[in-house]
Amino acid sequence: MSDELGRRIGKREPFGTREEAAMLNLVRTADRVQGHAGRLLRDHGLTAAQYNVLRILRGLGAPTPILGIADRMLTETPGITGLIDRLEKLELVHRQRCDEDRRIIYVVIAPRAEAILKELDGPLKELQSRICSGLTPAELATLGRLLDKIREPLEAP
Structure with a gap:
């Protein structure tokens, strides 16, 4: 593992630790994916x-509070409100006030976004298959288990 990565990045010396080799390999792989x-x-x-x-909203199948979306994001997204603003300008989502509690604002996926996601489903599955074909x-x-173990101490409260 680390020998191949070292060769690819032109490393002259061996990695200092197995952890260093693993982390650099993880970073390079994530970047390529x-x-x-x-x-x-x-x-x-x-x-x-x-x-x-959009994937989260489609998966939930219901209007969702912004913080509910933020909690489910795959990547840390500090500017979730700005992200929703941009999606709204693209007419891919819209906001809807909660009838019971006017302070709560839901985000709803737009039909145009559903169509885009449908177009992406096949090509993304093909890409995933190609990436994981080996x-x-x-x-x-x-x-999957190993990545969960790596992430666990980083996600602990």
Whole structure:
């Protein structure tokens, strides 16, 4: 693992620790995956964060408070309100006040966004299949467990 990464990045000395090699490998892999997915999303006029919001809203299938969206984001998004503003300007979502508590504002996915997501479903599945094509189902399960273990201390309250 680290030997291949070291060769690819032109490293002259071995990595100082296994942790260093693993973290750099993780960063490089995430960058490559995000790059390919980002290009696909840009072709449909979306950023990764915008796609994530729309994916959440479609998955929940109901108007959702902004903080409910923020809690489900895959990446940390400090400017969730601005992100929703931009999606609203693109006419991909709209806001709706709660009838019972006027302080609560829901975000609702627009039909145009549903259509864009539908267009992206196939190409994203193809990309995921291509990226993971070298892994067996057991390796994919192991990868998921290992990534969960890496993330766990970073997500603890």
